Amino acid sequence: MKLELERIPVWDGVRSGSECYVCDLMGEAQSDAINFYLGSSVMNPETRVRVNENGFCPSHWQMLLAANKPQGLSLMADTYLGTTRERLRDSLADLSRAKGRRSAKAAVARFAEQIFRREAGCLVCTAMEGRLMRYLFTTAYLWEQEEEFRSALLVSKGFCLHHFVLLLKRGQEAVSKGRYDAFVAEMTRLETENLDRIARDLHWMTQMYKSENRDKEWNGSEDAHRRGVDKMTGLHRVIDPV
Ligand SMILES: [Zn+2]
Ligand SMILES: [Zn+2]
Incomplete structure (x- = not known):
């Protein structure tokens, strides 16, 4: 399947520093x-x-x-x-x-x-699904085709788990057969590093409610509960995505 590429929104997304730019793009969709x-x-x-x-x-x-x-x-x-x-x-x-x-x-x-x-x-949902498929396809396609995009993606915050699994599935069509395993491995490494980061923030947030930590710094973990939930479930999901 060859889909129309969505280069501009996907490039903007990968540079945005978001926890999941696919969630953001789906909000717009x-x-x-x-x-x-x-x-x-x-x-x-x-x-x-x-x-x-x-x-x-x-x-x-x-x-x-x-x-x-x-x-x-x-x-x-x-x-x-x-x-x-x-x-x-x-x-x-x-x-x-x-x-x-x-x-x-x-x-x-x-x-x-x-x-x-x-x-x-x-x-x-149907209109959103069409855009979702194009965003995921473009991400996987550019990972293989453009080194600059791949580098930007690898320093991004990854994806929510819901869009992560859909990206891996969509990669089967967007990435050449011989590189699919490398795509899956590299995306999984990126996702795991970012889940580790969220897990650390979330745990630190729980520690900050203990009286002995009253004088400690939040270190950016004030909203870790929200980011943790969003990272696990994703936002603006469509019913029955392919
Ligand atoms: Zn997402
Ligand atoms: Zn709907």
Whole structure:
């Protein structure tokens, strides 16, 4: 698979000193996608069809609601709910007609499957996923192709664990076959060094709450709990990344 390279954002990211520049870029991707569906594009018939068809996941519906644009949101929710009810009409009828436990259970199972299918395919998650794949691909590709990028990456703070594993997977397509093991080993060394650093900061933070350490310096560990959690889980994650 050959993806479009995202050189500028990835280069900016690697130089930013962030704990995971992929998290930062995904935050931007999310805002862009949310703003798109809050803007005038919602009135575009093609966009409306896609919204009715796919909708949004619970957290992205909530993000759209939080933006406080009731007019546009009511239009989208109106036709999305209409489409949803249309799709569910038969299984709702089956639910109300079910006779006996066995038939009721079967109707509930069919209905549940339909609901879960309806909840999948969030348009914001899908837009973010496309960008995520390009950022990861570009990172792995530039690691091999540009020595200057590789040097900058190796002195960066690495990635959150979630994006680290996705980067390793994406590297299978972006890095040539003979260098994939070197890519995995080098990225793992970078990640391990940075996990060691976070672990030291986090442990020091716990020590600072002890009375005997009252006069000691924080040494930049004041926010280590936050950085530790973010490093483990990542921010702005999409549902079911490839
Ligand atoms: Zn991340
Ligand atoms: Zn979503």
